[in-house]
Amino acid sequence: MMDDKKGGNGGWILGVWRFADHLLLSLMVACTLMAAVILTWDEPIWTTVLLSLCLVIQGLLHPGPGDRLAMLTAAILGTPAEIAEVHLGEWTYYAPDLMWGVPMWIPLIWANLFALFRRLSRSWTAILDIIFEKEGVLRRRLDMVLMVSIIGLWVSALLLMDKPPLVQGLYALMILLTALFWRTEMDSLVFLTGGTLGAVGEFVCVQLGYWSYFNPLFKDFGVDITLPLDWGLSAVIIHRIASRWQGSQPLQRL
Known part of the structure; x- marks a missing residue:
């Protein structure tokens, strides 16, 4: 009985440490990223330097399994996606020294953000481990609530969006994929973290x-209803690719 108590206390202390260890660095990185973009927008060289520094810090200080691969994946996938969307007329950047229509530091911000989303999600997992039993009934119910919330967001966007039928079909496909495959606790936390922080940061910059966006649904605010969903989906895809590549930990616990 005494050993169980000690084990329980040790597990609680370890959980608190995991939460604080991931969260403190994550908050520092998040503040630095936002400040780097907002305060040096007209000085792209300085933005590039600051974002590079953040990338080095995230890559060297307590990276989780797959974090560095997430950085690489995000930069490789995000940069051409940004260029394509700009040339398709979805949005327009207003910044000096654009390259193919996007700021020169786009690969760096993508790499930083999606590694940050994984770090923060590990913090939320650690705090959930403290509050709930990992395989307990309440934990399973929470996982279900998270997944239902995400599906609800997808369905709402599908019903409200003003997009061509092809785009609506793609979003419907995303609902199906989310329900069938991307439904672990970590998937949900990565989705909600990326969707929330990405949308808030982008809203501020807009x-x-x-x-600016070409035809946003919420014209008074300049953003579309799909904004958090796009961020969340991108976060889950990059998380999954990085997790699959590194392969040293189960996907749901990465």
């Missing part, structure tokens, strides 16, 4: 006039 209000500051750094870029």
